[in-house]
Amino acid sequence: MNDKTETIASGWRAFQQILAARGHRRLVLVEGDRQAAIARVAGLLPELSAAQGLWVGREQDAIMAGLGHIRVKDYRRVLGQELPVLVWDGWEGTSPDAFAALSGTLRAGGLLFWLMPPLAQWSDFDDPDYRRTGLDRASGHPFAARLATVLAEDPDVIRLAADNGTVPVLNRPEPGRADFQPGQTAEQQTLVADVVRAGQGRRRRPLVITADRGRGKSSALGMAAARLLETGRKRVLVTAPSADNVATLFAHARQALGDALALDTPTHLTTRSGHELCFLPPQELLSQRPEAEVVLVDEAAGLPAQWLKAVLLGWPRVVFASTVHGYEGTGRGFALRFRQILEQETPNWRAVSVREPIRWAQGDPLERLVFQLYLLSADAPEPQPFVAGDVRIERWQPAATSEQTLAEAFGLLVNAHYRTTPADLRQWLDDPAAMTWRASVEGRTIGLLWASTEGGLAPDLAEEVVAGKRRLRGHMLAQSLANHGGAPAAATLKTLRVVRVAVAESARRLGVGQRLVAAAREACVQDGMDALGTSFGGEPGLLAFWHRCGLRVVRMGLSQEASTGEFPLQMLMGTSEPGQQLQQQLSSRFARHWQHLVPRHWCQLDHELLLAICDALPSSAWLDDDDRRDLTNFAYGFRGFELTLPVLQELSACKGMAHRIQSHPEAKLWCRAVLQGWSWVQLQEAGLCRGQRDAEAQLRLLARELLQNETEL
Template sequence: MIATLARRAKRAAEAANERRVLVFAGDRDRGIDAAYTAIEATIGNRPDEASIVSTREGFRFEEHRPRSADGLLGRTREVVVLDCHEQFVPNALGRCVGAVDGGGLLVLVTPDLDAWPETRDRFDVSLAVPPYGIDDVTGRFRGRLVDTLRTHPGIAIVSLGGGTDGTDAIERDELSMEPAGSTETVSRAQTPTVPPDSTFPDTAYAACLTADQARAVRAFEALATPEHAVVVEADRGRGKSSAAGIAAGALALAGADVLVTAPGIDSAAEVFARARKLIDDGSDDSVEPDDDTGTTESATGATRLLDAPGGGRVRYLSPAEAAKLPDDPDVVIVDEAAALSVRLLERLLDAPSIAFSTTVHGYEGSGRGFAIRFRERLLASRFSVRDVRLDEPIRYARDDPIEAWASRALLLDARPAVDASVADARVTDATYRPLPPADLLADETLLGEAFGLLVAAHYRTEPNDLARLLDAPNLLARALVVDGRVVAVALLAREGGLDAATRRRMYEGERVRGNMVPDLLTSQLRDETAAEPRGLRTVRIATHDALRDEGFGSRLLAEVHAEFGSRTPADDGVETDYFSVGYGATPRLLRFWRRAGYRTVHLSTSRNDTSGEHSAVMLRSAGEAGAHLLDRHADSFRDRERDGLSDAHREVDADVVRGALRACSASVPIDLTAAEWRSVVGASFGPGMYDSAPGAFRDLALAALIESEEGDEAGGPGGADDPVETDDTSLDDREERLLVQKVLQGRPVESVTDDLGFVSTATCMRALGDAYAPLVERYGTAAALAERERFIGE
C-alpha cells in the first residue's frame, strides 16, 4: 500500500512539475521503514537523489542533523525525508521543503498526529528556559502544523497501525490535482535566449533556466561599469542566487575581482556553485589550474575563493569584513541582502559597482526592511540602479501546492497590514493589548500581521521564532492596534529569577538558555547575584513602516512599563525588577532607548558578523533590586570604558561611543591632583601640552561625555530625562567626537585630523585644548580656576 501510494504521489508530482508530501504518522521505526519503502518505490537504487534529516545515523543515503539542516542549502533532491520524532526543528522543515525538486517528494515521519502536539522532544527542551521547565512548554505550533497537513492539497497521510486490525491506514489522500494551466504553461512558456549585444559569454545565458533568470543575468552585465547597482528581488526558489553566481563567474572570466558576501558561507553556496561551473566551462585549456576543476578552493572545506583564467576571481568574506572592501574589489555581490542590517549595507556603498540579491518572503530574511529602509538610501547614492524581479519558479511550477502549504505552516509570507489600512492612524487612536498565543491561533490575520511586523523589524526571523512565539513559556507579546490592525508589536522575554545553584553554575561557566542579560552580567561581567532579580527583556519591537517616527514605539514601551513596572505581579504572576534590551548599537537606537529610560551597562568588544555592529545592553529599573543591579553595572561600565576605549573599543564609531556613554547613569568622580589641574588648564588656556597628563584628560573626557546633554531631547516615556537646555559648558558634536577619538580611543592625531575635517594636526590639537576650556569651568577646583586667571585675566 505504501509503495503504491508513493508511486502515485511521484507520478502526480512529475505530471504537474510540482511537489507532494507524504506523512507517515505513528511508531518511529515503522515510519522510517515506510520512508525506505517510498524511496525504493520511486527512485530505486539512486541513493544520491535522497536525503534524510534525523537524529539517527547509519542510513544509506545523505544524512543531516535537524538542529539546522543547513547542509541542504543549495541542494536539490527527488526525495527528502524529515524524521520529526526525537527533535522536530521548524527551521529544518523549511530547509527540507526548499531542497525538494519539482516532481519530488517530501516525506515526514511523525508521531501520531493527534498526540504530536502534546509530545515533548529535544526542541521543546530548548524552549524550556530556566526557571521554566519542560511541562511549561506548549504544543501550539505543532497543533497548527497538523491542521495544515490535514487541510492543504498535495498531501497524503498514512496512519501507521491505524487500521482496525493494526494495519496501516490512509487517513488522507489529496495527491492528485489538475495542473493550474496547460502542459505548456506548467513546463514554462518562455525559453531563455542570448540577448543581442550581450557582453557576458553565451554559456552564461545557456546556464539560465527561465527567461526571468536570463533578464537578471543581463542586468548584472552593467556591473562591469563603475557606479552601477543591480537589485534582484524574488521569493524563494526563483533562481536569484543562481543568477548572481552566473554573473559572478562571467565577471571573473572578464578579469574582475568579485567580492561576494552573505549572512554565512553556506548561504553563498549556490552563488559559488554557479560561478564555479561557468568558470570551468570558460577555462582556457592553456591555463594550468591548481586542480582538475580549473578553480582553486580554500582548505576550509566551504568554497571561499575561485580563481579564473586571466586574473579574475570570485571570493567570499563575511559581511563585517566585506564592508571594509579589502583589496579594492571591482564588484561586490550581496546575496540574501535582506538578512543584513541597513547600517552594514550602507557601508558597502563605497564599492565601485554593487548588486543586491534579496528574498522577499522566506526564512532567509524578509525583504521588507531592505526595500523600505535601504532602498531610499540606495536611490539617493551615486549609483545608477537597475531593478529586476523574478517571479517564475526555477524548480517547480508556479502553483505548486507545497509552496503554499509551507508558506502558511511556517508563515514565510507573513507581512504587516497593508500601508493604506493604517496610513491615517494616530498614536492617540491606538489600543494596547496583549497577544496571548490562544488569540493568535484563533485569528490568522492577527497572527500574520503581528509576526509580519516582527519579521520586518529584524534581518533574521526564522520558523523557529514562530514556534517560540506560540510555545515558549518565557515569551510574551504586546501590541498597539488601530481599527483592528496591528500597528506596533513587542516581543518580550522573562529572564532571571534563578535559584542560587543555577546562578553558581552560570558563574562557573555553564550556559543557561534564554537568559541573555543575566548570563552576560554573571559569566562575562562576573556578578554572581545578577541572575537573582527578575527582568523583562525586549527581544524585538517593531512599528509599521507606514507609521515610522510617529511615536508608536515609544507609546508601546510606555504601556509595557506601566503594565509590568508596578509592584503588582503581571498576568503570569511574576513581578518585574528591571527591564532590559540588547541590540546592535547605532546612534539612533541608543538615543531611542535612552529616551525610554534605559541605561547602558555593556558594549560588546567585537562586531556581530552579520550586522557589523557592536551590541549594546541597557537596563531600566522597575524596583529596588533592579535599581541596585543597574547602579553597580553602570559603575562597572564606566570604569571599563575608561581603559577599554583605548583597547578593545578603539575602532568603535565615535557617535556610538557618545551615545553609549551619554546613556550611562553612573556618576564620574573627578579627583585630579593640583599638578594635573595645572596641566589641563595650561593646555586649555595657555601653552601646556595634552601629553603632560593624559590620565587627567581622560577622566575629564569620560565625565563630560557621560554627563553630556542633548538640547533637543524630548522626555521619553516612563522615566526618560526631562528636556534640558544647554549652557556655556556644553560641547558641540565635533568636540565630543574629538574627545572620543583622540583622548579616550587614543587614535593617531593624523587620522583624527582627517576624520573630523581639521585643516592640520596643529589645528586639531588646538581644538582639543579649546574643548577642555568649558570642562575646566564645569569641574575645576578653586585652585584650577585661579590658575586659569593667570592666562585670561580678570
C-alpha cells in the same frame, strides 16, 4: 515482489512522474510509531527517484534507507543543492528554520517525508528541538497545534499511517497542462542582464535583488559574473554568510566560462586571460579590502547591516542579492533597514525582484504549505490615518487570535527587525515566559511589544552563574548581567526582558512604542517584578528611544552580534526598590570601567554611538586644580597630548561634556584619539588629520571650547 507491493510501488512511481511533469512537490506526513514509520519510508524509497536524497535524523537510519545523512545544525551546507527526496525524522526534533530552508532544496517531482506522531498528539509532543530554546518547560505547544491544524486542512498533504501498508489517495495535479521544464526563465535572463549592466556601469549605483528561494538569483549571479569576466572585468569578488551559500553561483559561472578557465577551485575561478572570480568571507573581505571592479553579495539578509554598509562604501560597483522570505533572516527586514543606508549613501541605487520559480512551477503545493506553516509571507498592512487618541494598548495572546490577525502581527515583527525567522514565531507562541502587548486601531495591529520573564533564581544557583559555572537557557539578560556584570542580584531578582518592540512605519513618532513600554513597566509593578530590561544591537536611535522610556545603560557586550554586526547594549529600569538599586549599581560600575574597556574592545565603535553612551552613563568624574592646569596648558599652550591624555579622558566623562562634544565637527577625531586610542598613523589613514601636529592642533581648539563652560567641570 508480490502483486500488491508492485501495485503500491508503481502507484508511487507514476505519482512522482506526474508531479515532475507539472513542476510540483509534495509533503508526505508519516504518522505513528517511529520505527514503523522508518521501515515504511525505507521500503518506499527504492521505488522512487531517490538517488542523492537526504535523511535528516540519525545516521544509522539514513544508511539503512540508502540516503545521504545530514545533521540539522549543518543544514546550510546543502542550501543551493537540488534533491529528489528529503526525509525528516521529526521524532529527533524539527528546527523550523532548517525545515523551511531544506524544503527549498527539493526540485520538481520532489517528496518531503516528515516522520511524526499523529496530528492529534502534536500539541503535547515534546519535540527534542525544544531543549535548545527552553521550550521544553512549556506544558502545551500552541505553535505545534497550529501546524497540525494547517496540515490537517491542506488537501495536498499526503498522510500515511506508519503501520498501515495501504496506498493513500494521491491527490494528483490537474491534467491538461503543458509539462513543466526547469530552466532559465525570461525573468532570470533579464536579471542576468541587469547584473551585467550594474557591473559594467557607473560607480556607486548598486543593484539590490530580492527573490524567494528557488527563483534562480544565485545562478543568475554566476552567469552574470562569467559574462563580466569575458567582457573585460579583471576581478569580481563574491561574499556571502558562508562558502556553501555560493556553490550554485560558482557552478553556473564555471559552466558559462567552460574552456576559458585556467584555474578552477570551488571558490576561485581564473580565466586564461587572467581575470578572476573569487569568494571571500565577509570579515576577510572587509579586513583585507582587495581591489575589485565588482563585488557580488549573495544571501545579503544573512549579513549585518554594518557589514553591508562597509561593502557598499568600499567598492565601486556592488550587487546585493537576498531571499525575500528568508530562513536565515527575512529579506524584507533587510530591505527596509538597508534601504535607509542606500538612500543616504547611494541614492541612485536600483531594486529588482524576481517572482517566477525555476526549479518548480508557480503555485507549487509544498512552497505554499511551507509559507503558510511558518508565515513566511506574513505582512503588516499600513494602517489608515488615525490620531494618537484612537490607539488601544492591551495585553494580548498571539496564540489565541485568528490566523489573519496573527499573520499581520508577525508581519509587523518581520518588517521591524532585521533577522526574523520561523523559529521566532515558535518562540513567541510557545514560550511560557512570554508576555505580549498589542497596540491597535479599530482592531488592526499597529504595534507590538514581546517580552519574556527572567531571573528569580535561588541565591546559590545565582552565585554559580556569576562564577561562570552554570549557564541557563531562558535567562539571557539576567544571566548576562549576573555573570558579565558581576551582580548576583541580577539573577535572583525578577526581570521582564523586552525581546522586540515593533511599530508600523506610519504610526511611529506618535508615542506608540513608549506607551507599549509603559504598559510593560506597569505590569512589572503590578506583578511584583523588580526590573524592566532589554538587550539590542547598539545604535544611537534605539539608545535614545529606550532612554526616553526610562531605561538606563548597564552593560555593553565585548563581541559583535552575529545577526547585526553591532555590540549588544543592555539597559535596565528598576520597578522595585531592589531593582532600582541593581540598576544604579550596574550603571555606576559600568561607568567606572567604561574608559578602560573602550580602547581594548570598542576601538572601532561608531563615534556617535560612543558619545551617546558616554552621555547616558552616570558621571562622577571631576577635575582637580592640577587637572585644570594641565588642561589649560594643553588647550592654550604646548603641553603634549600624551601627557594630557588621562585628563582629556576624565574631561570626556564629566557631566554634560559628551553631549557638547557630540555636536562638534571634530567629535570623531576626539573619540578616535582620546577615547579609542588610535595612533597618529591610523588617524591620518582614516582622513581625520594630516598628521600628529594637525591632529593636536584640532584637539587643542576643541579643548578650549570645552573649557569655556568651566562651571560644568
